[in-house]
Amino acid sequence: MANEFAARTSVEQVEEGAELAPKFDADGLIPAVTTAAETGELLMVGYMNAEALRRTIETGEAHYWSRSRQVLWHKGATSGLVQKVVELMIDDDQDCVWLKVSVAGNGASCHVGYRTCFYRRVPLGKNASKALEFTEKEKVFDPKVVYGDAPNPTKL
């Protein structure tokens, strides 16, 4: 597929310019960091190919490339939890995007059923406990009800 974005011609253009010239990796993907516009909470980190980025820009709704399912992924198409993009930012070297989103429905963004994918804390320090600490006690939804028998995207 043709890459419809600007070609990357110089460090100055990429870092200081006004042209959108994203860098896709060897798999044609760019990481996308998604936070809740209201709270700043990190909801998820996904990946976009050029088409997902273009559709996100055009529709104002988050689209990703699902690496586990290998399909274009309109987030919320199954669960109803569409992410409306309030603001889309790109970083200095244009190899990462940041979506500030407002989530429809119950506000959950994690396929396990929690509000955010980041529901466990890693204790810090040389002698810290090795046990992760849960920061969300209860799930927002039951993934079995929402996703049924669809395969779990988590890979070992």
Added chain:
Amino acid sequence: MANEFAARTSVEQVEEGAELAPKFDADGLIPAVTTAAETGELLMVGYMNAEALRRTIETGEAHYWSRSRQVLWHKGATSGLVQKVVELMIDDDQDCVWLKVSVAGNGASCHVGYRTCFYRRVPLGKNASKALEFTEKEKVFDPKVVYGDAPNPTKL
């Protein structure tokens, strides 16, 4: 190098367990999303290898793996802008970490000189302007003064 973290044995262990069992990619890396603890602002997205993650946990200061320089990178070693980790989170399938940090010095985290790496907005909508909008007008520091002749990490 031996991976000192727990082996990944089941989806349930990874998603619902208290064991830190991070998934490093084919290059031995895991993406790290770093936000300002005070404001929730996204500062940068970096990568860690197992050693960088271990050192971050042990010291409470952010360590990354520099893909452009191919070295372990104690953030702030050159610039003085050390990132003190206030909270470290891991995501559902444990293939991404989230650092909430407090930044020393002038609070900048971007090698271009801005406070955050995400200083440009992508306009949304089918007929939106193609021009990126700068959301930071002035640099916090002059990268030439701080980094001198060190090679720019941005790659085309």
